Amino acid sequence: MPRSLDGRVLAPVADQAPGRVDTRTRFAYHEREGRIWAEYAGGDVVQGRPVGTREGNRLDFRYVQLRRDGTTASGHCVATVVDLPDGRVRLEETWQWESQPGSGTSVVEELVEEPAQQSAPHAPD
Template identity: 80%
Template sequence: MVRSLDGLVMAPVADQDAGQVGTRTRFTYHEREGRIWAEYAGGDIVHGHLVGTREGDRLDFRYVQLRTDGTTATGHCVSAVMALPDGRVRLEETWEWESRPGRGTSVVEQTAV
């Protein structure tokens, strides 16, 4: 199992569509006893939160965000936690909006070791 996510800062490796997280978005993760949460902001996101659980190297969480255009969005994500060869952490994510149509995949990686 990959080490704790607590205190890690992570960023997407590619931009998504407008109004979603992108390479300028930064996530600060927290983890305690199988619970995970994070705050995020940057790019088109003014403020976002995610909250969920971790079982082994699998995350399952819900997210809510406020975008620069003043709209909000919510969704669900399942992520596989992986260790990169250089020691950083990578999350391979499968997500789906709950507040509107749409789904996809994304990758976020730890910004520094």
């Protein structure tokens, strides 16, 4: 079975249309006993929540989001969890809005945590 999503932060690899997630959106995932959920925000999305199930490498979830323009939207997504060679995970998603017309595919990948930059020593004045 692919790695757990719990505690992983993912981001889209490409922008979508306005009012949807984009490369500035961050998804913080949680996973327990076959259940998955997350919080997401960034770009045109103020706050979003997916919730659903995981069976093997398949996710099935519903999502709802609040956009910057004050509108809300919801939909359904089925995703495949892929283990990448470098240890990160990728979600290959097929989604469909339920609150409005539209459907599509997207890919989100785990972000690599960059080491904290060390500050240069400050020379006395």
